[in-house]
Amino acid sequence: MPNHALFEPVGDLKPVDQIFRLTKSQEERFLEVFHRRGDRVPTHYRIRDYLESRVFRLDYVDSPLSASDALERGEMNCMAVAAISIAISDLVGLEYEIEILDTMPAFDRTEHVLLSIHHVRTRILDPEYRATERVVVLQRPSVIIDYFPFRTGVNSRSLSRDEFVAFYYRNLAVDALLKEEIDRAFSLANRALEFEPNQPDVLNLMGILHSRRGDVVSAEHYYDYIINVHGLSPSVLTNYRNLLVRQERYDEAERLEARLEEMEDPNPFHWVELGESARVAGDYRQALRWFRMSLEQAPYLHEAWWRKAMVYEALGEPERSIQALSRAVELAGRPATERRYTGKMEALKGNIGDSAREQSRP
Numbered sequence: 001m002p003n004h005a006l007f008e009p010v011g012d013l014k015p016v017d018q019i020f021r022l023t024k025s026q027e028e029r030f031l032e033v034f035h036r037r038g039d040r041v042p043t044h045y046r047i048r049d050y051l052e053s054r055v056f057r058l059d060y061v062d063s064p065l066s067a068s069d070a071l072e073r074g075e076m077n078c079m080a081v082a083a084i085s086i087a088i089s090d091l092v093g094l095e096y097e098i099e100i101l102d103t104m105p106a107f108d109r110t111e112h113v114l115l116s117i118h119h120v121r122t123r124i125l126d127p128e129y130r131a132t133e134r135v136v137v138l139q140r141p142s143v144i145i146d147y148f149p150f151r152t153g154v155n156s157r158s159l160s161r162d163e164f165v166a167f168y169y170r171n172l173a174v175d176a177l178l179k180e181e182i183d184r185a186f187s188l189a190n191r192a193l194e195f196e197p198n199q200p201d202v203l204n205l206m207g208i209l210h211s212r213r214g215d216v217v218s219a220e221h222y223y224d225y226i227i228n229v230h231g232l233s234p235s236v237l238t239n240y241r242n243l244l245v246r247q248e249r250y251d252e253a254e255r256l257e258a259r260l261e262e263m264e265d266p267n268p269f270h271w272v273e274l275g276e277s278a279r280v281a282g283d284y285r286q287a288l289r290w291f292r293m294s295l296e297q298a299p300y301l302h303e304a305w306w307r308k309a310m311v312y313e314a315l316g317e318p319e320r321s322i323q324a325l326s327r328a329v330e331l332a333g334r335p336a337t338e339r340r341y342t343g344k345m346e347a348l349k350g351n352i353g354d355s356a357r358e359q360s361r362p
Contacts, residue, residue: 001206001218001221001222001225002186002190002206002210002218003210003213003215003218006186006210006213006214006215007182007183007186007187007209007213008183009183009187010183010184010186010187010188013169013187013188013191014066014172016165018066018068019066019067019083019165019168020066020067020083020086020087020090021066021067021068021087022067022068022071022084022087022088022091023068023072026068026071026072027091030050030088030091031091031092033046033050033054034046034047034050034088034092037049042126042128043092043094043127043128044094044124044125044126044127044142044143045143047085047088047089047092047094047124047143047145048124048143048145050088051081051084051085051145055070055071055076055081055084056076056081056147058070058074058075058076059074059075059076060075060076060077061073061075061076061077062077062175063075063077063175064077064079064080064168064171064172064175065077065079065080065083066080066083067080067083067084067086067087070083070084071084076147077147078119078120078121078146078147079120079167079168079171081121081122081145081146081147082098082120082121082122082145082164083168085122085124085145086098086122086161086164089122089124093127094124094125094127095124095125095127096122096123096124096125097122097123097125097142097158098120098121098122098123098158098159098160098161098163098164099120099121099122099123099157099158099159100119100120100157100159100167101119101120101121120159120164120167121144121145121146121147122144122145123142123143123144123145124142124143124145125142126142126143162195162196163195163196163199165192165195166192166193166195166196166199166202167192168192169188169189169191169192169195170188170189170192170199170201170202170205172188173185173186173188173189173192173202173205174205176188177205177208177209182209182212182213185205185209186206186209189202189205189206189209193206198229200226200229200230200233200236203222203225203226204222204223204226204233204235204236204239206222207219207220207222207223207226207236207239207240207243208239210222211239211243216243216247219243220240220243223236223239223240223243227240232259232263234260234263234270234273234274235273237256237259237260237263238260238273238274238277240256241253241256241257241260242277242281244256245281260274268293268294268295268297268298268301268304269294269301270294271290271291271293271294271297271304272290272291272294272301272303272304272307274290275287275288275289275290275291275294275304275307275308275311276307278290279307279310279311279314284311284314284315287307287311288308288311291304291307291308291311292308295308300331301331302327302328302329302330302331302332302333302337302341303328305324305325305327305328305331306324306325306328306341308324309321309322309324309325309328309344312324313348318348318351318352319352321348322345322348322349322352325341325344325345325348326345328341329341329342329345
């Protein structure tokens with residue numbers, strides 16, 4: 001299905017074993033801490049304690065990192081934490097499970113393209129546990145290693161190691177796409193498909209990459225395949241719809257948009273995603289419609305208020321933008337996010353004041 005003639009092969013891709021490999025000095029530092037506590041603390045808890053004290057304090061970064069690169073740079077994200085967890089579990093011979101959370105993915109947006117990034121975590125299993133006869137075990141005792149431990153009350157499903165590797169290469173491909181490194185993105189997406197050939201997020205990315213190189217026929221084949229095999233997806237429908245708009249196939253685009261509106265999705269971030277796509281494309285009235293729909297479902301979403309404020313600013317309605325920003329500030333929760341919203345709100349207020357003074361001059 002891929003049109004290889006459109007892309008130059010890139011050969012310097014990170015080998016799979018390097019994703020989970022630590023340097024010798026990193027292994028030695030971990031083992032020193034691990035063995036220092038001896039038998040006083042269960043083995044799987046020692047891994048958790050090490051990660052919480054040495055890893056979770058590192059700065060967050062969006063870019064995909066291998067286990068050794070994350071520790072060396074002092075930067076972290078959920079994929080890197082999972083890679084480190086796997087690396088040190090392998091080092092001391094503990095079993096683990098990888099999980100993907102059934103929750104709102106984060107979205108990278110570039111040139112009217114939507115790409116979802118999911119959250120993963122690991123579960124280190126208790127090596128001392130022995131099942132008792134006639135007892136049904138739904139899940140072995142374990143400790144959860146999660147870079148975002150506040151994510152509670154959500155469902156999760158297990159990932160195989162190959163599926164995790166596919167996610168890793170797919171995230172590298174997304175990173176390359178956002179840097180406009182199209183050939184590298186294609187090579188990385190192909191590598192991801194070697195580990196999970198039918199992964200819908202990677203196939204969606206393939207559609208985007210073929211569209212970027214002007215092969216709209218292949219792009220459509222990817223989007224149609226995902227919809228037929230995996231079902232409707234907001235990001236796939238949005239990318240497909242935008243492809244049709246760029247070709248001025250407005251009737252087909254409207255039909256896809258109608259399918260988007262008919263989707264019964266209780267997740268309000270579905271509508272935030274569509275609103276942001278419309279905002280980036282300059283369709284501000286449609287963007288406001290999607291953001292209003294998200295806030296009808298979840299009025300507490302500070303991101304929706306923030307995005308709505310950006311639309312009002314683009315429409316030249318600073319007072320309404322300030323009102324939306326005020327709600328975003330109230331709901332932000334995190335100090336850094338609140339400061340960002342407040343800074344924007346104060347800047348808008350300053351602009352209004354300057355404009356009023358200009359108008360009052362004789």
